Structure formats: C-alpha cells, structure tokens
Amino acid sequence: MTNVENSVVRFENVGMRYGAGPEVLRDVTFTLPPASFHFLTGPSGAGKSSLLRLMYLANRPSRGVVSIFGKDVTQISRRALPALRRNIGVVFQDFRLLEHQSVFDNVALPLRVAGGNEEQIRKHVSELLRWVGLEKSIENLPSTLSGGEKQRVAIARAVIGRPRLLLADEPTGNVDDAIAMRLLYLFEELNRMGTSVVIATHNETLISRFEHRQLHLDQGGIEYRQNGAGSRDAASA
Amino acid sequence: MLLQRSDLPLSDDPAVRILPWIVGLMVYLATLTLAVALLVSTLTANWSAGLTGTVTIHIAVINDESEAVMNRRVEEAIRLSLKTPGIDAARAIPSDEVAALLAPWLGDEAPIADLPLPRIVDVTLTPDSTVDVAGLSARLKAEIPGAGLDDHQLWRDKLVDFLLAIQVVAVLMVVLIGATTVTVVIFATRSGLAVHNEVIDVLHLIGARDEYVAHQFQANALKLGLKGGFAGSIGGLLTLIVIRYTASELDIELFPTHLFQIWHWPVLASVPIIAASIVRFSARHTVLRALRRMP
Ligand SMILES: Nc1ncnc2c1ncn2[C@@H]1O[C@H](COP(=O)(O)OP(=O)(O)OP(=O)(O)O)[C@@H](O)[C@H]1O
Numbered sequence: 001m002t003n004v005e006n007s008v009v010r011f012e013n014v015g016m017r018y019g020a021g022p023e024v025l026r027d028v029t030f031t032l033p034p035a036s037f038h039f040l041t042g043p044s045g046a047g048k049s050s051l052l053r054l055m056y057l058a059n060r061p062s063r064g065v066v067s068i069f070g071k072d073v074t075q076i077s078r079r080a081l082p083a084l085r086r087n088i089g090v091v092f093q094d095f096r097l098l099e100h101q102s103v104f105d106n107v108a109l110p111l112r113v114a115g116g117n118e119e120q121i122r123k124h125v126s127e128l129l130r131w132v133g134l135e136k137s138i139e140n141l142p143s144t145l146s147g148g149e150k151q152r153v154a155i156a157r158a159v160i161g162r163p164r165l166l167l168a169d170e171p172t173g174n175v176d177d178a179i180a181m182r183l184l185y186l187f188e189e190l191n192r193m194g195t196s197v198v199i200a201t202h203n204e205t206l207i208s209r210f211e212h213r214q215l216h217l218d219q220g221g222i223e224y225r226q227n228g229a230g231s232r233d234a235a236s237a
Numbered sequence: 238m239l240l241q242r243s244d245l246p247l248s249d250d251p252a253v254r255i256l257p258w259i260v261g262l263m264v265y266l267a268t269l270t271l272a273v274a275l276l277v278s279t280l281t282a283n284w285s286a287g288l289t290g291t292v293t294i295h296i297a298v299i300n301d302e303s304e305a306v307m308n309r310r311v312e313e314a315i316r317l318s319l320k321t322p323g324i325d326a327a328r329a330i331p332s333d334e335v336a337a338l339l340a341p342w343l344g345d346e347a348p349i350a351d352l353p354l355p356r357i358v359d360v361t362l363t364p365d366s367t368v369d370v371a372g373l374s375a376r377l378k379a380e381i382p383g384a385g386l387d388d389h390q391l392w393r394d395k396l397v398d399f400l401l402a403i404q405v406v407a408v409l410m411v412v413l414i415g416a417t418t419v420t421v422v423i424f425a426t427r428s429g430l431a432v433h434n435e436v437i438d439v440l441h442l443i444g445a446r447d448e449y450v451a452h453q454f455q456a457n458a459l460k461l462g463l464k465g466g467f468a469g470s471i472g473g474l475l476t477l478i479v480i481r482y483t484a485s486e487l488d489i490e491l492f493p494t495h496l497f498q499i500w501h502w503p504v505l506a507s508v509p510i511i512a513a514s515i516v517r518f519s520a521r522h523t524v525l526r527a528l529r530r531m532p
C-alpha cells in the first residue's frame with residue numbers, strides 16, 4: 001500500500017495545457033512511493049516530457065493537484081522552490097548543458113549552487129565522471145562531445161547531488177545498448193539508496209530487461225503497467 | 238571574488254562589453270563637474286563670509302573747499318575706521334591713482350585733473366572677524382559731511398547667488414550623469430538576462446536561488462564598473478592637473494585651483510568607487526526584479 005503522506009510524487013486529476021492551447025494531460029492520477037522505479041512510456045507527443053515538467057516544477061498544473069514530497073506545488077512560494085528543486089535531479093531530453101563551461105563545471109553545478117565545499121566537489125565530480133566513462137573529457141567543453149557523451153554529462157549532473165527524486169527524459173536516446181545498461185545500473189544504484197526514479201523512454205530493450213513498473217501515457221491520460229502487461233494497478237491509483 | 242568562475246558568459250555580450258567605456262566616460266565627466274562644484278563652493282564660502290572683502294569709503298568734494306579741508310575729512314574717516322574693531326588698515330588712495338582707475342571710462346583726453354574727483358579710502362578687514370560695517374557707515378555719515386561707505390554687499394550678494402546657481406547646476410549634472418549610468422546598466426543587464434535566459438532557466442531548475450543568479454551579474458558589473466571607473470577617474474584627475482599647470486604657466490585664474498582643499502582630492506578619488514557601487518547595485522536590483530517576475 002502506498003502511504004499518501006510519504007509519497008514522493010502525487011498527482012490527482014491533473015490537467016495541463018501550455019498557454020491557451022489544448023490540454024496535453026488530462027485527469028492524470030497516480031502516486032509514486034519513496035524509492036520506487038518507474039518507466040514512463042507512451043507514443044511521441046503523448047505528454048511524457050510535459051508530465052516530467054510538472055514533476056520538476058517547471059510548470060504548474062492547470063487543474064488538479066500535484067504534490068511533491070508531500071507539498072502541494074500551487075502552495076509553494078517562489079522562495080521555497082530552490083530548496084525543493086535541489087532534491088530533484090533532472091536529465092533533460094535536450095541535455096541543456098552550459099556550453100561555455102567544462103564537463104567538470106557542468107557536473108559540479110548543482111553542488112556549487114547549493115554552496116558545497118570545493119574540495120568535496122572536486123572529489124565527487126571526478127569520481128562520478130570516471131563512473132560514466134568521461135574522465136578523459138573532464139576539461140572539455142560540451143560542444144566537443146558526441147551526443148552520447150553529452151547525455152552522460154547530463155546524467156552525471158542530475159545524479160551528483162544524490163536527489164530524492166530523479167527524472168530522466170530519454171536518457172539513453174543517444175547511446176548504444178552497452179552504455180545504456182551501464183547508465184541504468186547507475187540509476188538502480190541510486191534507487192537502492194532511496195531515490196525515486198522516473199525514466200521516460202522508448203527503449204523497449206531496456207523496458208524488458210529491467211523489470212520495473214511502467215506509467216504509460218496515451219492521449220493525455222495515464223495507465224499503470226507491470227512489465228508492459230497493460231494491467232491497471234489499482235493499488236497505486 | 239572578482240576572478241571567480243562564472244556560470245554565465247556575460248563578458249561576451251556586446252551590451253556588457255561597452256559598459257566599462259560608458260562608466261569611464263561618466264566618471265570622467267562626474268569628476269570634472271564635481272571639481273567645479275567643489276571649487277565654486279570654496280569660493281562661495283569665502284565670498285559670503287566676506288573673507289575676501291574690503292570696504293570702500295568715498296568722500297565727495299564739497300563746493301570749492303580747499304585741499305586742506307578735504308584732507309582733514311579724509312584723515313577723520315581713516316581715524317574712525319581704525320577705531321572700529323576688526324579693521325586692519327585704512328589707506329587713502331592718492332588722487333592720481335583714482336584718476337588712473339577712472340581713465341579707461343573717461344578717455345585719455347579728459348582733463349581729469351580738473352574734475353572734482355571724490356577721495357577714496359580703502360579699508361581692509363581682518364580675516365575671519367565680524368565687523369560692524371553698518372555701524373561704521375552710520376558714524377561716517379553722521380560725523381563727516383559727504384562721506385559714505387560701500388561694502389559691495391549688493392554686488393557680493395549677486396556674486397554669491399551666481400556661484401550658488403553654478404553649484405546647483407553642477408550637482409544636477411552629477412545627478413544626471415548618475416541617472417544615465419544607472420539607465421545604461423539596467424538596459425545592459427536586461428539584455429544580458431534575455432541573452433542568457435536559457436542558462437538562467439537551467440540554473441533555477443537545478444536549485445539556484447535568485448540571489449545566486451544575481452551574484453553572477455553583480456560581480457561582473459562591479460568588475461566592469463571598477464575597470465571603467467578607475468580609467469575615467471585617472472583621466473579626470475589628470476585633466477585637472479593639466480589645467481592647473483597650464484593655468485599657472487599662463488598666469489591666469491581660469492581655474493582657481495589654489496582653492497582646492499586637501500579633502501577635495503579624496504572626494505574626487507571616491508567617484509569611481511561610488512560609481513562602481515551604483516553599477517553593481519543597479520545590476521543586482523535589475524536581476525532580482527526581473528527574476529521575481531518569473532514563474
Ligand atoms: N512548450 C510547449 N508549448 C506548447 N505546446 C507544447 C510545448 N511542449 C510540448 N507541447 C505539446 O504538448 C504535447 C506533449 O508534448 P511532450 O513533449 O510532453 O510529449 P512527449 O511524450 O515528451 O513526446 P516525445 O516522446 O516526442 O518526447 C505535444 O502535443 C506538444 O506539441
């Protein structure tokens with residue numbers, strides 16, 4: 001049973017639209033318990049990125065209630081947002097790396113923004129970059145990296161702060177299966193330490209290889225699936 | 238702090254790149270304008286305190302009186318003046334000097350010697366003392382026929398008014414220069430915010446506070462403000478020194494630099510520091526205001 005009070009993410013009848021456009025999400029209701037691991041699936045344009053935007057507090061719902069770490073996002077003041085966001089790691093679909101900064105500085109950013117100790121930062125960032133196989137590119141600018149390498153920088157930046165919630169938008173879109181597996185292991189490692197993970201992906205190989213629950217989006221609505229079986233999961237709804 | 242790594246490539250923005258030049262020019266103008274205001278304020282203080290003042294006693298010729306009678310009245314006037322506390326000296330100006338003073342107005346051909354010229358006594362006041370000029374004037378009128386006192390008060394009041402007006406204009410100019418600088422900084426900062434909107438968005442999503450983003454802008458603005466400000470200040474002070482030496486070389490009081498007081502120099506030297514602080518504050522304020530309006 002999911003404890004609503006302890007939920008990491010909770011959506012209740014959420015609707016979302018961009019400006020005056022049509023609703024891209026309709027009546028979305030689900031709850032993510034702590035330390036859960038979900039794939040977010042669905043056809044292109046189904047609203048996966050939009051759902052993630054609501055979770056990382058880039059957009060507010062146009063109706064319904066979104067709660068993150070038990071807090072209703074419409075009740076959160078602007079001043080309280082940064083502290084909340086430091087507990088959320090995001091891998092953007094288009095990476096959004098800072099182009100004029102080195103790989104190291106990009107990955108160090110969340111720690112620096114939070115006022116971390118420079119010596120600790122150096123140690124953690126180097127370690128993580130070794131893990132994702134980028135130790136040789138540590139001083140390079142993102143523009144000199146391949147798509148897959150950029151993606152790994154983006155992932156390293158998202159996980160460096162050991163967030164309570166990790167949101168990844170197509171994090172394996174540009175890497176071969178071997179690296180994709182390695183990155184998934186990284187996410188699982190984080191998940192074992194208590195992070196709730198949501199990965200939006202089209203990668204069927206990954207979905208079948210890793211037996212995690214699925215949130216399936218279609219035409220703005222959501223459906224729970226266990227291992228791609230398509231059965232609604234009443235317990236979590 | 239100034240050499241720290243920046244998350245925003247602010248130094249690449251064209252609007253930001255011209256900032257030191259603008260601040261430099263503004264500081265240059267402000268330094269010169271302020272120098273004028275300071276000189277004029279010393280001048281005004283001197284004049285309104287009557288420190289540079291002398292008073293003049295004039296004694297009119299009374300019909301056909303003899304030279305000796307006239308001289309007696311002049312001596313009496315000198316005696317009265319010297320009895321007044323706060324008066325250092327009183328000196329009768331010889332007739333030929335009076336004639337020489339009047340010559341430019343009367344022309345060379347005028348038979349100056351034949352004219353009934355008034356006699357003039359030049360009275361020097363002790364610096365920094367208050368003299369009962371009105372009392373002296375009353376006594377002169379009462380005791381010496383044809384005598385009168387001119388303390389140049391009217392002329393001095395007009396001069397002081399004029400000097401005050403110059404100061405007001407100078408201060409207004411400094412304020413305008415400051416306002417222009419602030420406006421330029423606001424626009425440069427806004428343009429920076431627009432150019433780096435994407436990066437700022439990422440910083441926010443990663444958990445940066447507005448304060449963190451503002452810090453990047455204000456640190457950069459302070460650096461550029463100091464750079465331009467000191468260049469402008471050095472230029473301004475050099476200009477003052479050059480004017481001073483040229484003026485003394487030419488022996489003209491174009492710019493009465495001897496009126497500079499020691500404390501004026503630190504005031505002038507503080508202009509770039511004040512300017513850089515204003516630049517920093519304007520940048521910070523602009524960023525925080527703009528960010529507060531973001532979702
Ligand atoms: N910034 C935006 N402004 C307006 N409409 C948008 C915006 N972003 C997305 N949309 C619309 O919202 C709908 C859902 O888009 P979204 O990016 O969430 O889909 P997605 O599931 O992530 O697709 P993909 O698998 O291709 O990444 C689409 O119809 C899209 O046109």
Ligand SMILES: [Mg+2]
Nearest residue numbers: 048049093169
């Ligand atoms: Mg998407």
